Amino acid sequence: MELASCAFGQSSKITPIQVITAVSAIVNGGKLMQPYVVEQVVSPQGDVVQQTEPTVKRQVISEEASATMRQLMQSVVLEGGGRNAYVAGYAVGGKSGTSQKLDSEDDKARVASFIGVAPIEDPRIAVLIVLDEPHTYTTSGGTLAGPVVARVIADALEYYDTPRNYTQAEKERMEAVIPNTTGKNAEHAVAQLQESGFAAKVLGSGDSVVEQYPAAGQTMPRGSTVLLYTEEGMELLATQVPAIDGQSLTQVQASLQGAGLNLVAVGAVQSEEAVAVSQSLQAGESAVMGTAVTVEFRDPTTPPDGDDVQPE
The missing domain is CATH 3.40.710.10 (DD-peptidase/beta-lactamase superfamily)
Known part of the structure; x- marks a missing residue:
C-alpha cells in the first residue's frame, strides 16, 4: 500500500x-x-464584459x-x-x-x-x-x-x-467623544466627563473651566483623563513620555498614567502575555499632559513547532 x-x-x-x-x-x-483571480472585466464605457x-x-x-x-x-x-x-x-x-x-x-x-x-x-x-x-x-x-x-x-x-x-470586555475599552466643558462650573464639568466615561483633573483655583485638554470633540478611550484648567493664562502642563517597550498592558497603563498621559492600546490587548512593541510618541519626548499615546501590543509566546503542521 x-x-x-x-x-x-x-x-x-x-x-x-x-x-x-x-x-x-x-x-x-x-x-x-x-x-479565481479576476472577478470582473469592465469596458472603458463601464459595461461588464465578463463576470x-x-x-x-x-x-x-x-x-x-x-x-x-x-x-x-x-x-x-x-x-x-x-x-x-x-x-x-x-x-x-x-x-x-x-x-x-x-x-x-x-x-x-x-x-x-x-x-x-x-x-x-x-x-x-x-x-x-x-x-x-x-x-x-x-x-x-x-x-x-x-x-x-x-x-x-x-x-x-x-x-x-x-x-x-463588541464583547462586553471590548466595550469597556471602547472610545467615546469628549464633551465640551468650557465655561461650565468645575464640579459640573467633572460630573459631565464622568457620565461620558472619562476621568477629570481640575487645575487652578477658579470656579469655571476656561480650557480643557484633550479638547472637546476628540475621540478617546473610555477612562482617559481630561485636564480642566480653571484660570486664564495657565500654560498647558507638559510631561516626558516614559519608555514602555516590553511592558505588559497593566504596566503601560501605570507608566503613562504616572506621566499624565492617556493610552490607546492596539494589537493583542486581550492576551495576558502581550507586551508593548511600539509607541506613537518616543520615550523622552515632551508632550502635553492628557495626550494620547498609541501603543501596539503583541503576544511573544508561541506554541511548540510541532503544533504547526505543513503539508509537503
Whole structure:
C-alpha cells in the first residue's frame, strides 16, 4: 500500500492560492470553491464584459465538521498561538505556520505564515501572509505574520462596511467623544466627563473651566483623563513620555498614567502575555499632559513547532 506523504513543520510545498482554497473550504461549510483571480472585466464605457461567478467544485467535509473547525480556529486567535491576529469587534479565526525551507542552502532558513478568516461565524474574507526567511528572534508565523493579518482584516472588513460586534470586555475599552466643558462650573464639568466615561483633573483655583485638554470633540478611550484648567493664562502642563517597550498592558497603563498621559492600546490587548512593541510618541519626548499615546501590543509566546503542521 502506498502512503501519502506529509510533514510536520519540515517544509511547505504548496502555493498560497492552494492554501487559501483549502482553508476556505474548511470554514465555508465544507464546500470547495473554484479559485479565481479576476472577478470582473469592465469596458472603458463601464459595461461588464465578463463576470466570474462563484463555483462549488464539491463537498469535501461536512457542515458539522466545518462548524467545529471554525470554533477551533477562533480559539487559536483567542487562546493559542494566533493571539496577535486578534481584531476588536470582529471574530477572527486562524492558524499559524512555521516550516523549514529544505531547498535553501541555509539549514536554518524558515518560512513563517499565518492565515486568518473573518468574521469566523460567517466568513467573508480569508487573508494569508507568508514571510520568506524572516531574520528575527523568532520564526513563528503567529508572532510575525499574525499582526499583519489583523491589520488587513480590519481594513478590508471596514471597507466592506462589515459591522463590528463588541464583547462586553471590548466595550469597556471602547472610545467615546469628549464633551465640551468650557465655561461650565468645575464640579459640573467633572460630573459631565464622568457620565461620558472619562476621568477629570481640575487645575487652578477658579470656579469655571476656561480650557480643557484633550479638547472637546476628540475621540478617546473610555477612562482617559481630561485636564480642566480653571484660570486664564495657565500654560498647558507638559510631561516626558516614559519608555514602555516590553511592558505588559497593566504596566503601560501605570507608566503613562504616572506621566499624565492617556493610552490607546492596539494589537493583542486581550492576551495576558502581550507586551508593548511600539509607541506613537518616543520615550523622552515632551508632550502635553492628557495626550494620547498609541501603543501596539503583541503576544511573544508561541506554541511548540510541532503544533504547526505543513503539508509537503
